[in-house]
Amino acid sequence: MRIALLTIGSRGDVQPFVVLGAELRGRGHEPVLVSGADFRGMAERAGIGFRALDTIGTDHATSVLTDPGVRAALRKGPSLYRMAAAVPRPPRADRRALTDELVAATEGVDMIVNTTLTRIGALTRSTAPWCSVASWPITATATWPAMGAPALPLGGRYNRLTHQASSALEWLLYRPEVNAGRAAAGLPKFGLGSPFRDDGVVRPILYQFSPHVFPPPPDWPARCHVTGYWSDDVRWDQPAELTEFVERGEPPLVAAFGSAWLVGGETLLAASVAAAAETGRRLVVVGGPVGDLPDHVDAIRSESADFTWLLPRAAAVLHHGGQGTTAAVVSAGVPQVIVPTYADQPMWAARMAALGVAAPPVPYSRLTASSLAAAVRAAVDDPAIADRAFALAGAVRGDRGVREAADVVESYAATGR
Structure with missing residues (x-):
């Protein structure tokens, strides 16, 4: 057929x-x-x-x-x-x-x-x-x-x-x-x-x-x-230096804003770096504006990443709430911090918060370094969020x-x- x-x-x-x-x-x-x-x-x-x-x-x-x-x-x-x-x-x-x-x-x-x-x-x-x-x-x-x-x-x-x-x-x-x-x-x-x-x-x-x-x-x-x-079991190419960075320390924050990088890349990157610095977390940036990251944070930027490997190793994933990225993070079973930017993203952000697997959303139109840092703390300091995220991932893996x-x-x- x-x-x-x-x-x-x-x-x-x-x-x-x-x-x-x-x-x-x-x-x-x-x-x-x-x-x-x-x-x-x-x-x-x-x-x-x-x-x-x-x-x-x-x-x-x-x-x-x-x-x-x-x-x-x-x-x-x-x-x-x-x-x-x-x-x-x-x-x-x-x-x-x-x-x-x-x-x-x-x-x-x-x-x-x-x-x-x-x-x-x-x-x-x-x-x-x-x-x-x-x-x-x-x-x-x-x-x-x-x-x-x-x-x-x-x-x-x-x-x-x-x-x-x-x-x-x-x-x-x-x-x-x-x-x-x-x-x-x-x-x-x-x-x-x-x-x-x-x-x-x-x-x-x-x-x-x-x-x-x-x-x-x-x-x-x-x-x-x-x-x-x-979803499928296809593994995407990942630079060796990204794998090495993740494995050599505590679970990092992962900033993966997908198509939203095109809307406000510099703003999203600056807020992510500041949130990592304020919370004392390492940072992985997937995509985003080209250029060196500041020296005052332990961070790495990669144009590509294997989400199936990377996301389960994150302390929390900072993302835009796109349906595809949300699906990947839900399946990874880790806390979420969502900056909804357009289209269906506010709906997914609200739904993740309602399910208790994400901090309250930080809309792009009101994004600041301090608001993102507060959301990161809410997501990573509450063990109940991690527990619910892990349980939800187990449930969705049972879907056909x-x-x-x-x-x-x-x-x-x-x-x-």
Whole structure:
């Protein structure tokens, strides 16, 4: 069975699809990753096919997060809507070209797996069954409000209303592109009601996080699958000097801010160094601004690291709350200090604090050296946080994760046409 895996974004958005592709390949299928050209090597290392989206180009995520308008918006707060309004909108011709590429990439396949950003191609014109993958809860529920909506104590009706408003706003954004593509293909246009509401009802939606982190609420439909994290046993290259540094002393703090380095690298680095100095901790910086670290802290910077090896050896991990990094830290079973910067990161930061495995979040818009140092102390000085983090890691390791996701894909491909 030929299966197209369509995703765009940063490494954290793409790597889970590569893991899914490797699982499907092991089951005898022919998965093809469809994404920005940056990720060809990742697909090839996993032994799966690859097709580049030329309209995305290289360093797409970098260009968005380094845009001055986006940076200015995120300094005010992590609002997803403020960030979306600040992102430069591509010309209409470029948006149409991307939709056409998404459609072309699925010609002749037996099954399509989309993100919530790439499903516009399937809605435009698709002859194969398809499902979506989401990195955070998006299905309507009375249990909690939509991401980005105020968490007001107004009950289930209010929570459902926020989901309806969020869905309507999303469809308002995508409807012109989808309907233009459908008209060009001779298909009827969609009305005001969002077809995205069918995700989890008519077709599956795969949630790539653990039910031990976000248990599915009782009012979610049956085709919402909270599978567990999509992880693998692949080991990443790590410089020998990093291994030596970690092994020669007390467990260090690990600053791993991923894509958030692009937004405020110098600010995040300075705060991390100051927090290490104030708490007397050693420091490992993964990624971040190029340059020497100050001499007054026992620290090392590495462009790459094997998180499977490194993170369990940390006293605490300082990170941005991206879904992929959060999954890695949860699986490592160590305390967390989260500086949420944009998109879904505030939600994951709040969830980790609620589970008792992280200090209270330190939002990027209010980040200072002293606030980060206080959060580090809260995380590493409370043994209960370490105990809960260790227990949560043991629970999520019992999830079937990518195997359950592959089961759903295979089943729907056989029955969902």
